[in-house]
Amino acid sequence: MNYKVAVIGDLSTTTGMALAGVPYTYVHKKRDETLAKLKEFFGDKQIGLILLTYRIAEELEPDFSQFMRSKSMIPVVLKIPDKTGYAPKVDELSEMIRRTVGTEIAVKEGTG
Amino acid sequence: MATALTISPTRMELIKLKRRVSLAQRGHDLLREKMDALVMEFFDVLKKVQGSRTRALERLFRAYRVLSECFATMGTIETVESARETKRELQLEISSRHVMGITVPVIEDPKVERNALARGYSLYTTSSLLDETSKEFEQALKLLVKHAELEASAFAIGKELEKTKRRVNALEYILIPKLQETIKFISMRLDEMERENFTRLKRIKAILEERR
Amino acid sequence: MDRLIKLELSRLNVHLPEKRMTLREALSSSKPEVMTRNGGKHALNREELEFLAGLLPEKNWNELQLPILIAFEPKFGKSAARISGKAGAYVVSKILDKEEAEELLIYRPEVAILRKKLPTTTQYVFIG
Numbered sequence: 001m002n003y004k005v006a007v008i009g010d011l012s013t014t015t016g017m018a019l020a021g022v023p024y025t026y027v028h029k030k031r032d033e034t035l036a037k038l039k040e041f042f043g044d045k046q047i048g049l050i051l052l053t054y055r056i057a058e059e060l061e062p063d064f065s066q067f068m069r070s071k072s073m074i075p076v077v078l079k080i081p082d083k084t085g086y087a088p089k090v091d092e093l094s095e096m097i098r099r100t101v102g103t104e105i106a107v108k109e110g111t112g
Numbered sequence: 113m114a115t116a117l118t119i120s121p122t123r124m125e126l127i128k129l130k131r132r133v134s135l136a137q138r139g140h141d142l143l144r145e146k147m148d149a150l151v152m153e154f155f156d157v158l159k160k161v162q163g164s165r166t167r168a169l170e171r172l173f174r175a176y177r178v179l180s181e182c183f184a185t186m187g188t189i190e191t192v193e194s195a196r197e198t199k200r201e202l203q204l205e206i207s208s209r210h211v212m213g214i215t216v217p218v219i220e221d222p223k224v225e226r227n228a229l230a231r232g233y234s235l236y237t238t239s240s241l242l243d244e245t246s247k248e249f250e251q252a253l254k255l256l257v258k259h260a261e262l263e264a265s266a267f268a269i270g271k272e273l274e275k276t277k278r279r280v281n282a283l284e285y286i287l288i289p290k291l292q293e294t295i296k297f298i299s300m301r302l303d304e305m306e307r308e309n310f311t312r313l314k315r316i317k318a319i320l321e322e323r324r
Numbered sequence: 325m326d327r328l329i330k331l332e333l334s335r336l337n338v339h340l341p342e343k344r345m346t347l348r349e350a351l352s353s354s355k356p357e358v359m360t361r362n363g364g365k366h367a368l369n370r371e372e373l374e375f376l377a378g379l380l381p382e383k384n385w386n387e388l389q390l391p392i393l394i395a396f397e398p399k400f401g402k403s404a405a406r407i408s409g410k411a412g413a414y415v416v417s418k419i420l421d422k423e424e425a426e427e428l429l430i431y432r433p434e435v436a437i438l439r440k441k442l443p444t445t446t447q448y449v450f451i452g
Binding site: 001002003004005011012014015016017018019020021022023048049051072073074076077078080081083085092093096097099100101 | 248
């Protein structure tokens with residue numbers, strides 16, 4: 001199946017991704033509006049991948065986690081850093097590794 | 113034990129309990145195999161995720177840096193305007209595969225890279241810096257798409273592993289010991305009752321013989 | 325809790341294909357995929373198919389059923405898995421550099437290698 005990509009971010013992220021050919025981009029301003037947009041993207045059967053910045057994902061909590069729990073495999077959602085490189089201190093995947101396998105495996109933080 | 117007392121100590125109950133233990137044991141053994149297999153799959157995908165994350169983010173940060181240069185040189189408004197004119201037809205081919213009941217996405221490598229002409233913004237008003245920015249983001253996006261597939265797989269497998277581990281532990285440390293405890297209790301009660309019966313019968317026999 | 329165990333056990337093998345596909349069928353399909361018991365689709369990776377085709381003589385392509393099943397059966401020992409079917413056992417023995425056999429018994433580290441090489445053309449089965 002063919003799908004489209006959507007991006008929710010600040011002006012830098014959306015501009016960059018638009019230049020790379022991403023069909024749907026949305027610049028975040030107000031929480032409620034962005035949340036509505038996210039809902040729209042989730043409901044759109046054409047969209048297979050949503051990229052959004054960590055900062056916005058955090059601002060959309062707890063609704064964002066709620067969306068993530070109730071969604072099926074598609075759309076795939078990936079959180080990315082914005083141009084400031086912002087990513088939360090506690091990495092979700094590292095947390096999961098700690099809980100399941102018990103050992104701490106350093107998931108490299110790609111701050112460049 | 114509280115549950116042990118609520119069950120009546122009969123042979124029938126004992127048989128039922130033994131059946132339940134064997135189901136629980138069978139479930140435990142199978143889920144344990146599944147758990148071990150999930151750990152293996154989890155480690156495998158984690159190894160890939162770490163590398164893909166580093167590579168994708170390095171590329172993304174490089175793209176951000178070139179973009180801010182472009183903003184500074186060409187002007188933010190002009191750059192955003194060019195982005196608006198860009199052809200934005202990126203398509204992803206996504207299918208799925210199954211790992212032990214978990215559905216994970218498979219995303220084909222997308223055809224992101226294109227030349228300046230194919231991008232569609234007007235070349236008269238733009239600088240070569242815009243081409244470079246576009247190229248950088250195309251490459252970052254390509255890596256991010258691959259990373260998205262791996263990360264989604266890691267989360268899905270990890271989630272199932274967490275759930276399976278909880279079940280295995282509940283069986284191993286709670287349900288099975290509890291059932292075994294109850295079986296022990298009932299067996300002891302039955303033995304006791306049998307001994308009581310035996311003494312009673314003996315006494316009755318003695319009384320009867322005395323009367324003869 | 326008993327119901328939960330039964331539910332978990334019934335869930336163990338829902339990812340298995342309704343019907344498997346031979347290597348020849350898969351190679352000739354433009355989009356090789358099998359339907360799973362729970363109604364999902366499981367795509368077979370083309371590179372893996374070509375890798376398998378290189379290991380198995382062409383005359384046997386009809387005999388290799390995909391995905392190859394890695395069967396765990398705790399009754400017969402923990403952490404050991406069986407590969408049944410002549411063609412499947414043959415390609416797995418080639419990959420793991422083991423002696424050929426009609427039925428192959430492999431151990432967890434070998435399962436790991438196999439899964440890494442064939443993530444879509446192998447699948448786990450749990451038999452209790």
